[in-house]
Amino acid sequence: MSQQRQIQLKxxxxxxxxxxxxxxxxxxxxxxxxxxxxxxxxxxxKTSLIEKMAPRLxxxxxxxxxxxxxxxERDADxxxxxxxxxVQIQTHGSCHLDATMIGKALEGVALEAIDLxxxxxxxxxxxxxxxxxxxxxxxxxxxxTEGDDKPLKYPASYHRxxxxxxxxxxxxxxVRFDVAQFEAAARRANGELKIFHTxxxxxxxIEELCQWLSDQVGGMA
Amino acid sequence: MSQQRQIQLKxxxxxxxxxxxxxxxxxxxxxxxxxxxxxxxxxxxKTSLIEKMAPRLxxxxxxxxxxxxxxxERDADxxxxxxxxxVQIQTHGSCHLDATMIGKALEGVALEAIDLxxxxxxxxxxxxxxxxxxxxxxxxxxxxTEGDDKPLKYPASYHRxxxxxxxxxxxxxxVRFDVAQFEAAARRANGELKIFHTxxxxxxxIEELCQWLSDQVGGMA
Numbered sequence: 001m002s003q004q005r006q007i008q009l010k011x012x013x014x015x016x017x018x019x020x021x022x023x024x025x026x027x028x029x030x031x032x033x034x035x036x037x038x039x040x041x042x043x044x045x046k047t048s049l050i051e052k053m054a055p056r057l058x059x060x061x062x063x064x065x066x067x068x069x070x071x072x073e074r075d076a077d078x079x080x081x082x083x084x085x086x087v088q089i090q091t092h093g094s095c096h097l098d099a100t101m102i103g104k105a106l107e108g109v110a111l112e113a114i115d116l117x118x119x120x121x122x123x124x125x126x127x128x129x130x131x132x133x134x135x136x137x138x139x140x141x142x143x144x145t146e147g148d149d150k151p152l153k154y155p156a157s158y159h160r161x162x163x164x165x166x167x168x169x170x171x172x173x174x175v176r177f178d179v180a181q182f183e184a185a186a187r188r189a190n191g192e193l194k195i196f197h198t199x200x201x202x203x204x205x206i207e208e209l210c211q212w213l214s215d216q217v218g219g220m221a
Numbered sequence: 222m223s224q225q226r227q228i229q230l231k232x233x234x235x236x237x238x239x240x241x242x243x244x245x246x247x248x249x250x251x252x253x254x255x256x257x258x259x260x261x262x263x264x265x266x267k268t269s270l271i272e273k274m275a276p277r278l279x280x281x282x283x284x285x286x287x288x289x290x291x292x293x294e295r296d297a298d299x300x301x302x303x304x305x306x307x308v309q310i311q312t313h314g315s316c317h318l319d320a321t322m323i324g325k326a327l328e329g330v331a332l333e334a335i336d337l338x339x340x341x342x343x344x345x346x347x348x349x350x351x352x353x354x355x356x357x358x359x360x361x362x363x364x365x366t367e368g369d370d371k372p373l374k375y376p377a378s379y380h381r382x383x384x385x386x387x388x389x390x391x392x393x394x395x396v397r398f399d400v401a402q403f404e405a406a407a408r409r410a411n412g413e414l415k416i417f418h419t420x421x422x423x424x425x426x427i428e429e430l431c432q433w434l435s436d437q438v439g440g441m442a
Contacts, residue, residue: 009230042262042346042375043367069374070347093377095316095347123374125263126291126316126345145366145392146264153290153344154263156314171366174395 017131020099024134031111034217035119037133039157040141041150042123045167047075048200049141050118054084056206057116058214064114066105068097068122075120096127099134116217125154137216143168145175148182151189158189163196165209170199238352241320245355252332255438256340258354260378261362262371263344266388268296269421270362271339275305277427278337279435285335287326289318289343296341317348320355337438346375358437364389366396369403372410379410384417386430391420 028035038046047067054063065086067075076088087109089101097119111117119135121128140161142150145168151158158164164186172179186193196212198205249256259267268288275284286307288296297309308330310322323340332338340356342349361382363371366389372379379385385407393400407414417433419426 006234013227041264041344041367042371043364071376072370072373074370074373093347095345122347123262124316124345124347126314126343127348143264143366145364145389146262149293149295150263152293152295155292168366171392171395174392 014130017099020103021132021134024099024102025136027111028117028134028136031114032220033111033114033117034137034220035117035133035135036137036139036213037119037121037128037135038139038141039121039125039128039161040123041125041143041146044123044141044143044146045200046120046123046141047078049165049167049198049206050079050084050120051082052200052203052206053210053213054079054082056210058210058218061214061217062113062115064109064117066097066102066117066119068101068120070094070122091122095122095124096131097121097133098131102133116213125150125157129154129156129160136220137162139163139165141165141167142182142186144171144177148178149185151182151185155189158186158193161190161193163194166195166197168199168201169197169204170201235351238320241324242353242355245320245323246357248332249338249355249357252335253441254332254335254338255358255441256338256354256356257358257360257434258340258342258349258356259360259362260342260346260349260382261344262346262364262367265344265362265364265367266421267341267344267362268299270386270388270419270427271300271305271341272303273421273424273427274431274434275300275303277431279431279439282435282438283334283336285330285338287318287323287338287340289322289341291315291343312343316343316345317352318342318354319352323354337434346371346378350375350377350381357441358383360384360386362386362388363403363407365392365398369399370406372403372406376410379407379414382411382414384415387416387418389420389422390418390425391422 067088073088076086079086138161140157196205196209288309294309297307300307308326359382361378417426417430
């Protein structure tokens with residue numbers, strides 16, 4: 001198969017996903033559901049962040065989580081154990097979530113009752129960036145242990161993100177990481193990026209993030 | 222495009238890669254070059270490991286590195302600065318290296334003079350696992366900050382690996398990480414896996430890893 005043919009086939013896959021994502025976005029808007037698509041490397045702390053955020057979001061705000069992983073129900077189980085409503089998508093090898101998977105995961109879910117839907121994408125800084133899920137906000141999570149050069153190496157994960165959660169700040173004293181350099185690189189990839197510094201161990205920044213997020217969700221109503 | 226057609230097209234891509242990987246493997250064998258394919262999440266410490274290992278490999282052992290990244294020459298630059306011969310492949314969006322890219326990167330390189338070729342794959346625990354690069358040994362690098370559940374969530378990255386480098390052990394006191402649980406999960410994915418514990422900060426395990434590796438390369442001659 002020629003390279004040109006491969007590129008065309010990829011374009012078809014992206015175009016089909018975009019159509020479905022646009023349909024989802026319309027559904028979310030009608031239902032008044034604010035949707036976050038969280039993208040990061042494996043182990044950056046997405047599930048821990050959701051665990052910490054859930055009780056701090058504005059009272060009465062109804063939360064629902066879709067967890068994406070290649071294998072296991074671990075993340076959804078973890079969240080359900082602390083009372084968060086969650087469904088797991090096991091992609092069985094696929095490196096990203098797509099709009100079709102999100103549509104299926106939401107079958108039978110009464111979106112109108114959900115204020116905030118958080119989609120925890122497959123841990124992968126590359127492929128998920130090419131698949132719109134109809135989200136209101138894309139969030140890229142970076143952690144202090146991954147190195148300050150990641151926005152330079154993976155610029156696409158920053159391009160379409162509105163927010164960067166810079167996580168595991170409690171580990172900064174123990175790693176080589178230039179925060180100013182990281183932020184400059186992140187902003188070079190995306191000048192509009194809002195950056196929150198957080199730690200699930202010390203709680204740093206979680207309140208501020210939750211307040212900002214609650215305001216966004218409230219502003220949608 | 223139907224799902225079945227997509228699956229068939231993917232199979233064609235994998236089959237074509239396998240043919241080229243088999244040709245590379247034959248070339249490496251003829252040249253007496255031992256080849257490592259390093260796979261990991263972004264920021265697990267692959268480049269730092271190579272920096273630390275290079276001066277500790279057996280004297281006279283000729284090393285060459287191929288660095289894979291979406292963007293930037295940073296990793297190859299880092300290695301060249303400390304005297305390691307390295308070429309960079311910038312995939313510009315592609316989530317993995319493939320046998321074609323390796324073949325191109327080696328054009329004009331006298332393989333016969335190289336004892337050990339280390340290929341540092343794109344930081345991604347998913348897609349690189351499906352693309353054989355003709356390597357002698359696949360190495361999966363895991364770090365203590367990624368969580369002990371990664372072998373359960375990303376079993377394919379462990380299936381075909383001969384060695385797991387469990388890196389950043391210096392950070393164990395500061396993170397929640399059950400080493401026994403991690404090793405059990407890694408061995409569940411792959412019962413034959415050899416696991417080295419390393420830290421590029423304290424130097425733990427680097428000597429042992431280099432000695433083992435030098436023995437493997439020596440055993441090929």
